[in-house]
Amino acid sequence: MxxxxxxxxxxxxxxxxxxxxxxxxxxxxxxxxxxxxxxxxxxxxxxxxxxxxxxxxxxxxxxxxxxxxxxxxxxxxxxxxxxxxxxxxxxxxxxxxxxxxxxxxxxxxxxxxxxxxxxxxxxxxxxxxxxxxxxxxxxxxxxxxxxxxxxxxxGPEDPTGRFAYWPTRLARGGEVLAPGSPDDAVQFxxxxxxxxxxxxxxxxxxxxxxxxIGPIRKRGEFLAECAAALNASCTFTWIDREFLEAHDVRRWAGPRSLPMWLPLPDFAGFLTRDTSPAREAGLTSRPAGRDSARYTALAARKPRTSDRARLR
Structure with missing residues (x-):
């Protein structure tokens, strides 16, 4: 063809x-x-x-x-x-x-x-x-x-950093600032x-x-899976929306942002789309931690800033 x-x-x-x-x-x-x-x-x-x-x-x-x-x-x-x-x-x-x-x-x-x-x-x-x-x-x-x-x-060659931040940060281990709740949805x-x-x-x-898009995941499970795939020792400190916004931590992408975070309930539907029709039509998704995160951590640049610096 x-x-x-x-x-x-x-x-x-x-x-x-x-x-x-x-x-x-x-x-x-x-x-x-x-x-x-x-x-x-x-x-x-x-x-x-x-x-x-x-x-x-x-x-x-x-x-x-x-x-x-x-x-x-x-x-x-x-x-x-x-x-x-x-x-x-x-x-x-x-x-x-x-x-x-x-x-x-x-x-x-x-x-x-x-x-x-x-x-x-x-x-x-x-x-x-x-x-x-x-x-x-x-x-x-x-x-x-x-x-x-x-x-x-x-995945490979992503120019945005919207996913790559997390595997790169988790690979460093230690205390990790995590936005929202472990039960919040992520989808990619x-x-x-x-x-x-x-x-x-x-x-x-x-x-x-x-x-x-891939299946809906809980943020806590996604981060834990990525950390396990990278053999990283991490503890997660979950920070609510009010605190993040009060310290000018921004959503999704760009300077001072936490990627894959969108404030709730404003964006409760953005990362929870029903993609069953796509799966019935042949779309498959690889395990995030086993492949996507591991590959990204190896290829990604250094993190843009430290967790603590995001709250200054």
């Missing part, structure tokens, strides 16, 4: 390329070529998706499947106009940030309300309109495609598992809208 990846030079796109090559597909990665190398065995085509004719280098090429990971509505609309044809399986990697309600646990992709899409004239995306821009991208792609709404993605997916499912979806021509 000939697979075109629009992107393919970093993190998920490169993982999809690596998986597709590994199982014998003919893979082309089309990108600007500035983010990093493509997967070994894939072909590279230089394009500029922001230009009106930026996909011209792909003219005349035929593909059985296309995978697009863009966050920019203008790029997605141009790709659909230039490349989407009958018989071509189309995958669009979206995000659970498209949902309008993050408070209700257990929501499903087929029934949860969405944000309003950005206006038609909006070409690009920012962090402030990320979810709304992805809704616009989904609408451009259409319901005859495979739309994979990814959650927090972990290893990039290799997500890539495998995306390639599988193209192979079986899966269509529909799914949440591409």
């Amino acid at each position: 000939r697979i075109l990846i629009l992107g393919g030079s970093q993190f998920l796109g490169r993982a999809v390329g690596a998986r597709a090559c590994a199982v014998g597909h003919d893979v082309t990665c089309a990108a600007r070529g500035v983010a990093g190398p493509i997967a070994a065995g894939a072909h590279f085509v230089m394009i500029d998706r922001d230009a009106a004719d930026g996909l011209a280098p792909l003219a005349g090429e035929t593909f059985d499947a296309v995978v697009d990971v863009s966050r920019y509505p203008g790029q997605v609309r141009r790709a659909v106009a230039a490349l989407k044809r009958p018989g071509v399986h189309w995958t669009f990697v979206s995000t659970i940030s498209v949902y309008a309600d993050n408070r209700i646990p257990g929501q499903r992709a087929d029934t949860a309300p969405l944000r309003e899409p950005v206006a038609a004239e909006i070409e690009h995306s920012t962090d402030a309109i990320y979810g709304a821009a992805k809704v616009a991208c989904e609408q451009a792609v259409g319901n005859d495609s495979f739309i994979c709404r990814a959650g927090l993605i972990a 997916i290893d990039v290799r598992d997500l890539a495998q499912w995306i390639v599988h979806a193209a192979e079986v021509r899966l269509t529909g809208i799914y949440d591409g």
Whole structure:
């Protein structure tokens, strides 16, 4: 099968390329070529998706499947106009940030309300309109495609640190500041598992809208599993939301943040999505501690700051 990846030079796109090559597909990665190398065995085509004719280098090429990971509505609309044809399986990697309600646990992709899409004239995306821009991208792609709404993605080459902080910190051992409660939910997916499912979806021509995330875990169990896999001796000091916010410890990502922490009840639904439809459609998840955490701890950079420094 000939697979075109629009992107393919970093993190998920490169993982999809690596998986597709590994199982014998003919893979082309089309990108600007500035983010990093493509997967070994894939072909590279230089394009500029922001230009009106930026996909011209792909003219005349035929593909059985296309995978697009863009966050920019203008790029997605141009790709659909230039490349989407009958018989071509189309995958669009979206995000659970498209949902309008993050408070209700257990929501499903087929029934949860969405944000309003950005206006038609909006070409690009920012962090402030990320979810709304992805809704616009989904609408451009259409319901005859495979739309994979990814959650927090972990694993090799993760550039965000949103998962990597925890294995790296736990590997140091000692007293570990843990946000919220041991019973709070966490939910994520290893990039290799997500890539495998995306390639599988193209192979079986899966269509529909799914949440591409792993099973719901309790935070305490997740941290203990990671520590055990790393042979780390840790004690956990659980700190409530009020104390963290009073000391300017921030949520999720960025400076002074604790990754994988979102305040409750505001985000009780964000990390508790019902992903049973995705599992029925072939998504599998590896044990977090045994593989994802161990790999990440070996590859990650030094922690950004100490636990105590987060509370100063």
